[in-house]
Amino acid sequence: MNAQTITFKESTQKKQKPKSDQLGFGQVFTDHMFIMDYTEGQGWHDPRIVPYQPISLDPASMVFHYGQTVFEGLKAYLTEDDQVLLFRPEKNMERLNRSNDRLCIPHIDGEFAIEALKELIKKDREWIPNAEGTSLYIRPFIIATEPFLGVAPAKHYQFIIIMSPVGSYYKEGIRPVKILVENQFVRAVSGGTGTAKTGGNYAASLKAQQLAGEKEYSQVLWLDGVERKYIEEVGSMNVFFKINGEIVTPALNGSILEGVTRNSVIELLKHWGLKVTERRISMQEVKEAHQKGQLEEAFGTGTAAVISPIGEFLWEEDQMKINNGETGDVSKRLYDTLTGIQKGTEPDPFNWVTKVN
Structure with a gap:
């Protein structure tokens, strides 16, 4: 054909x-x-x-x-x-x-x-x-x-x-968004359909998203469905944290969507010589890093928003402001570089873009 x-x-x-x-x-x-x-x-x-x-x-x-x-x-x-x-x-x-x-x-x-x-x-x-x-x-x-x-x-x-x-997926654009950490509902578990891009996953997330919106938070951060303590992903994005110079993202575990932008960000960070790690990370670890002043940045990655800086988490009534609510240097550099490659204004060393005409 x-x-x-x-x-x-x-x-x-x-x-x-x-x-x-x-x-x-x-x-x-x-x-x-x-x-x-x-x-x-x-x-x-x-x-x-x-x-x-x-x-x-x-x-x-x-x-x-x-x-x-x-x-x-x-x-x-x-x-x-x-x-x-x-x-x-x-x-x-x-x-x-x-x-x-x-x-x-x-x-x-x-x-x-x-x-x-x-x-x-x-x-x-x-x-x-x-x-x-x-x-x-x-x-x-x-x-x-x-x-x-x-x-x-x-x-x-x-x-x-x-x-x-x-236009922009979030009304904030490249401005940092506020994220509510979900403790009540479960989106997916290993062995389920979390790694598939299927409608039921998103229908299952709507209630939590609605409740987050009522508290004026843009999205929900999902924790694992078994222990309810390990970070998985945001409703429409994979998630990254810069902790004491190291950039960490949850490892793919059978319930996290394998994002195209996530993969691109990991390759780009390694290309820049920055330390990036895929591993299991708990919300408690993020909280402790925040308390020590080591949580330097957080951002989401996805096709819709590309890079979305995170300016605040709310977890069990604990409000964690990140980088004074401002866009971090790594988030900004990633956004500028990825959108530049996508629009043809930045070099494409990975041959990521395909010409239509």
């Missing part, structure tokens, strides 16, 4: 594009979408780019009843010389297939998916915003479409890609 097999139906009703300075996140969508079907015995077939539209599903479609769905998130960027770049899309497709495996969904051809994505971006290229801090957010996802009320892997699926011009 190659790009020439993708059929195209152009939208006859083009939408009005939002102004770059008025972009939120994931609220407005481009004129077209990509769809491909899966049928047991036939495999993935009928790849097509069509006008963005509602999808029609049988009420008994298994995605509604048993949550068999996975998704990804990546971005396209417009450079100063009008090129379109993707950041490590092959990593997203590799992770999508790992999620597929966990949810018993048939693998997709990652190379073909990237080619299909490139074709979709070319059709809606004019939707890519060029203002500072903006990009085109891309959401590939797969849903089980077979109408069957039985608990078993479905025999029919759809792979869909939609796109949305976006």
Whole structure:
């Protein structure tokens, strides 16, 4: 299967594009979408780019009843010389297939998916915003479409890609966010679906997120689901701590999402010669480092926000302010470098960017 097999139906009703300075996140969508079907015995077939539209599903479609769905998130960027770049899309497709495996969904051809994505971006290229801090957010996802009320892997699926011009994920932008450490609820445990990017993980996090919002905290920091003391990740980000010169991030343990930005940050820190360690780290250790004045920085990493400095944790009514609530030097350097590579203004020694045109 190659790009020439993708059929195209152009939208006859083009939408009005939002102004770059008025972009939120994931609220407005481009004129077209990509769809491909899966049928047991036939495999993935009928790849097509069509006008963005509602999808029609049988009420008994298994995605509604048993949550068999996975998704990804990546971005396209417009450079100063009008090129379109993707950041490590092959990593997203590799992770999508790992999620597929966990949810018993048939693998997709990652190379073909990237080619299909490139074709979709070319059709809606004019939707890519060029203002500072903006990009085109891309959401590939797969849903089980077979109408069957039985608990078993479905025999029919759809792979869909939609796109949305976006600004900053957090209203704070690169300004530090406040994070509430969750003690009551559990998001995932080793052996569960925590390493898969599947809707149920996020549905399970909403209650804690709602309660955090009521206390005016941007996100929740999840602890392990067994002992409730070891740090895992923030709701939409992996998390890093700079403690007495060492940068520490929780080791992947079977319940933490393997972030593409997380991996990129680790490689970049090592490239700079900074000490970075993947290991188990408890909230108590972070508290003690804060008390000793050794908690120098904390930040989250993810496709949506790229780098999000953390200015405060609240854990068991203990308020921990970090770096006087200001963005730290490492966080700022990482943000500037990663966004620079993504936008083509910084050197790319790792060959992370893929040109679309």
